[in-house]
Amino acid sequence: MMNFTHYDDTIPLDLAGLGSGPFNLSLAALLESLPELQVRFFDKKPSFGWHPGLMLPGAHMQTSCLKDLVTAVQPTSRWSFLSFLVEKERFYSFLSTEKMVISRTEFVEYMSWVAENLESLQFGSEIREVSFEKDSFILHTENEKVKAHNLCLGTGKVPYVPDCARAMVGQHCFHASELMTRQPELRNRKVAIIGGGQTGAEVFLNCLREKWGKADQIQWISRRASFEPLDESPFTNEYFTPDYVSRFLSLPEEKKETIVQYQKLASDGITPAYLLEIYRELYDRTYLYQDQINWKLLPDRTLKAMSESSGGFYDLKLTNALSAEDEILSADIVILCTGFQNVLPPYLEPIQPRLNLDEYHRFKLSSSFAVDWEGPDNRRIYAVNAGLHSHGIAEPQLSLTAWRSATIINDLAQREIFSVNQPVSLIDW
Ligand SMILES: Cc1cc2nc3c(=O)[nH]c(=O)nc-3n(C[C@H](O)[C@H](O)[C@H](O)COP(=O)(O)OP(=O)(O)OC[C@H]3O[C@@H](n4cnc5c(N)ncnc54)[C@H](O)[C@@H]3O)c2cc1C
Incomplete structure (x- = not known):
C-alpha cells in the first residue's frame, strides 16, 4: 500500500472515495482498469472489516456469491470471487459444497483479500470534513488535507x-x-x-x-x-436488476415510497x-x-x-x-436489532449549503448516482447506499454493486468503460 505521507497532495486526485466498505471497494477494484486516473479511498478503520459487530456465528449471505465486487460487469477481473477461490486453492472443494450463498465469514475473507491487494486504499484515515475551494474538494483527515476533483461518498449508514x-x-x-x-x-x-x-x-x-x-x-x-x-423467489429477484432500476427511476417520486414499502420483504x-x-x-x-x-x-x-x-x-x-x-x-x-438509517454525513457540513437536498433532507441523485449540488459541472459528488428513495430497494444491497460502480465510472470518465446496457428482462415492467 502506498504510504500517504509520501503522496504529493498538490496534484488533485481525480476521485477520492470516502469509506471503503463493499460498495466503494467495488469501485476501487473496477477503477484498476483506468490506471491513468489518480484515485484514493479513505477509511477510518485500521484495516478492512465488514460490520464486525454483527459477525455472528453461522451468519450467511443473503445474496449469491456471484454478486461479488466485480463479476457482473467484469467477469475477467482478478478481483472476482472465483479468482479468490483459485488463488486460495479451494476452488474444487468449494464446488463440492454446492453453495451459491456463502458464509459472511468467507465473504469478508474475500473482500479483505481484495482490499489488501489494492494500492488505492488507505485505512486509518477518517474524513472529518470536506470543503470546496477554488476548483477542488479538500478532504480533511486528522493529519492531512487532500485535494480531489470528484468524490464518491461510501461511508454507509448509522x-x-x-x-x-x-x-x-x-x-x-x-x-x-x-x-x-x-x-x-x-x-x-x-x-x-x-x-x-x-x-x-x-x-x-x-x-x-x-x-x-x-x-x-x-x-x-x-x-x-x-x-x-425474505422473498427470494425468481420474479421478486428481478427487482434487483439494472432493468428494474431503470424503470423505477422513471416513476413519479410520490409512487416510489409506496413501492419500496411494499417490496420490503424482498430485502429485509x-x-x-x-x-x-x-x-x-x-x-x-x-x-x-x-x-x-x-x-x-x-x-x-x-x-x-x-x-x-x-x-x-x-x-x-x-x-x-x-x-x-x-x-x-x-x-x-x-x-x-432495529436496523440502520441514512443520515447526511456530518463531514459534509462545510459544503452543505451547496447541496440541493429533497424535502426529507436526502440527496437528489442522478441516474448515475451523482448528487445534485451547486458546483462546477465537471466536479461531481457520487453517493452509494444513499438512493433507496430514488433508485429503489436494490440500492442498499450488494446485488447491483458492480453495476453501480461501472455506472459511476462511465459517468466519471464520460465514456463507456464498462458496458452497463440493460440485459433483457423476462418481465415487461
Ligand atoms: C450484518 C449485515 C449483513 C448484510 N448482508 C447482506 C447480504 O448478504 N446481501 C446484501 O445484498 N446486502 C447485505 N447487507 C446490506 C449491505 O450490503 C451492507 O450494509 C453493506 O455493508 C453496505 O456497504 P457500504 O459500502 O455502503 O457501507 P459500509 O459497509 O457500512 O462501509 C462504510 C465504510 O465507511 C467507513 N467510514 C465511515 N465514516 C467514515 C469517515 N468519516 N471517514 C472514513 N471512513 C469512514 C467505515 O469504516 C466503513 O468501512 C448487510 C448489512 C448488514 C448490516
Missing part, C-alpha cells in the same frame, strides 16, 4: 435506535451492531431482542444456543405480523433456511430435549416506550396489534 429507547442506551441496552465487540454476559438474564429481521433472527438463535451464556428468558419481539421470510425478511433452522431448534428443544431455556416469540408487537426500573431492569411497553392492547415486558438486557 445504527437506528427507536426514539423511545434512545435514553436507555448504555451497558445493558445497545444496538446489535455492537454485539460481537461487547460480548455481553447473558447468563441468568432476561433478554429482550427487538426486531424481526435477519439480525433479530441471528441474535435469537445465538442466544438460544447460549453463545453468551444460558439466559433465563429470551423474548423476541417483532413489529411484523409473524417472523417473516429472514432467510427461509434460517427460519427453518430456528423452528427445528425450537421443536427439538420442546419435544425431544425438554430444554429448560425459556423463550417467548412475540410478533405483531411494537415497542412504544421503555423505562428503567429501580430494580435495575427495563420495563418495555409493547402494543399488540392483534389484541390492540398494551403489554408490559421486563428485561435485564435489551438488544436493538
Whole structure:
C-alpha cells in the first residue's frame, strides 16, 4: 500500500472515495482498469472489516456469491470471487459444497483479500470534513488535507435506535451492531431482542444456543405480523436488476415510497433456511430435549416506550396489534436489532449549503448516482447506499454493486468503460 505521507497532495486526485466498505471497494477494484486516473479511498478503520459487530456465528449471505465486487460487469477481473477461490486453492472443494450463498465469514475473507491487494486504499484515515475551494474538494483527515476533483461518498449508514429507547442506551441496552465487540454476559438474564429481521433472527438463535451464556428468558419481539421470510423467489429477484432500476427511476417520486414499502420483504425478511433452522431448534428443544431455556416469540408487537426500573431492569411497553392492547415486558438486557438509517454525513457540513437536498433532507441523485449540488459541472459528488428513495430497494444491497460502480465510472470518465446496457428482462415492467 502506498504510504500517504509520501503522496504529493498538490496534484488533485481525480476521485477520492470516502469509506471503503463493499460498495466503494467495488469501485476501487473496477477503477484498476483506468490506471491513468489518480484515485484514493479513505477509511477510518485500521484495516478492512465488514460490520464486525454483527459477525455472528453461522451468519450467511443473503445474496449469491456471484454478486461479488466485480463479476457482473467484469467477469475477467482478478478481483472476482472465483479468482479468490483459485488463488486460495479451494476452488474444487468449494464446488463440492454446492453453495451459491456463502458464509459472511468467507465473504469478508474475500473482500479483505481484495482490499489488501489494492494500492488505492488507505485505512486509518477518517474524513472529518470536506470543503470546496477554488476548483477542488479538500478532504480533511486528522493529519492531512487532500485535494480531489470528484468524490464518491461510501461511508454507509448509522445504527437506528427507536426514539423511545434512545435514553436507555448504555451497558445493558445497545444496538446489535455492537454485539460481537461487547460480548455481553447473558447468563441468568432476561433478554429482550427487538426486531424481526435477519439480525433479530441471528441474535435469537445465538442466544438460544447460549453463545453468551444460558439466559433465563429470551423474548423476541417483532413489529411484523409473524417472523417473516425474505422473498427470494425468481420474479421478486428481478427487482434487483439494472432493468428494474431503470424503470423505477422513471416513476413519479410520490409512487416510489409506496413501492419500496411494499417490496420490503424482498430485502429485509429472514432467510427461509434460517427460519427453518430456528423452528427445528425450537421443536427439538420442546419435544425431544425438554430444554429448560425459556423463550417467548412475540410478533405483531411494537415497542412504544421503555423505562428503567429501580430494580435495575427495563420495563418495555409493547402494543399488540392483534389484541390492540398494551403489554408490559421486563428485561435485564435489551438488544436493538432495529436496523440502520441514512443520515447526511456530518463531514459534509462545510459544503452543505451547496447541496440541493429533497424535502426529507436526502440527496437528489442522478441516474448515475451523482448528487445534485451547486458546483462546477465537471466536479461531481457520487453517493452509494444513499438512493433507496430514488433508485429503489436494490440500492442498499450488494446485488447491483458492480453495476453501480461501472455506472459511476462511465459517468466519471464520460465514456463507456464498462458496458452497463440493460440485459433483457423476462418481465415487461
Ligand atoms: C450484518 C449485515 C449483513 C448484510 N448482508 C447482506 C447480504 O448478504 N446481501 C446484501 O445484498 N446486502 C447485505 N447487507 C446490506 C449491505 O450490503 C451492507 O450494509 C453493506 O455493508 C453496505 O456497504 P457500504 O459500502 O455502503 O457501507 P459500509 O459497509 O457500512 O462501509 C462504510 C465504510 O465507511 C467507513 N467510514 C465511515 N465514516 C467514515 C469517515 N468519516 N471517514 C472514513 N471512513 C469512514 C467505515 O469504516 C466503513 O468501512 C448487510 C448489512 C448488514 C448490516
